[in-house]
Ligand SMILES: Cc1cc2nc3c(=O)[nH]c(=O)nc-3n(C[C@H](O)[C@H](O)[C@H](O)COP(=O)(O)OP(=O)(O)OC[C@H]3O[C@@H](n4cnc5c(N)ncnc54)[C@H](O)[C@@H]3O)c2cc1C
């Protein structure tokens with residue numbers, strides 16, 4: 001983990017309110033593992049000192065890319081960043097996604113920025129598999145060409161039916177699971193998106209015996225384990241539960257660890 005003062009290279013509008021931010025971060029970019037995140041101090045926000053966490057979408061050489069949406073004060077301020085602006089970054093942070101177990105078929109499930117958070121994982125996998133992307137409407141679906149270019153099959157669900165199948169991403173997953181019912185080979189699932197989606201995937205994982213890694217989205221104050229803003233309840237060895245910090249002990253957890261019934 002490093003603190004680095006990094007320069008904005010540029011940023012582009014993508015679609016669905018998302019923007020792609022390119023940063024020159026030679027001290028951080030080469031060390032990023034799939035599923036890790038960076039914590040950004042948004043400049044020009046003197047009244048708001050908390051950093052904002054973002055998954056690393058791409059890391060190539062000294063360049064980091066972040067795909068983000070303007071949803072609140074910090075992210076909307078980020079939309080004004082210009083080439084040459086400087087910002088303070090801490091990273092890479094978090095545990096990242098574990099490697100695929102030998103013999104397992106990889107399955108990715110993403111909603112919202114989860115499509116960006118899973119890209120480095122898709123790129124580093126020893127084998128390609130199937131990726132399920134869900135959103136409310138077509139502009140919420142990101143990075144499809146990038147995943148297909150890596151050799152992944154992408155299946156899409158939108159709630160309004162404007163792209164892919166109409167419905168939730170779990171509807172498309174259920175249809176695929178029915179399709180492959182005679183295939184007994186084990187699958188390993190990696191998911192990132194809204195917590196309700198992660199919970200729905202976790203329920204299926206427990207019923208169907210999938211090993212499943214979920215990257216949870218928590219508010220984060222410090223990002224380095226000191227403030228406890230980001231805790232969630234996980235099962236402990238005695239059958240009870242304990243708090244874990246999603247910034248340092250996560251954000252990736254095997255879905256059986258999480259006490260879903262105690263989560264909001
Ligand atoms: C690991 C991780 C990876 C992420 N990756 C991405 C990504 O790749 N792309 C993307 O678009 N989004 C991503 N997000 C979500 C992104 O961090 C938020 O959208 C962003 O922080 C919102 O900031 P804001 O100032 O615009 O929103 P606001 O809602 O205005 O402010 C959020 C700020 O308030 C603080 N806050 C809010 N509620 C509380 C509370 N109860 N206690 C303490 N502090 C609080 C937060 O810590 C944060 O500093 C990620 C989140 C996590 C946890």
Ligand code: FES
Pocket residue numbers: 219220221222223224225226227228229230231245246247248
């Ligand atoms: S964000 Fe401070 S402990 Fe996790």
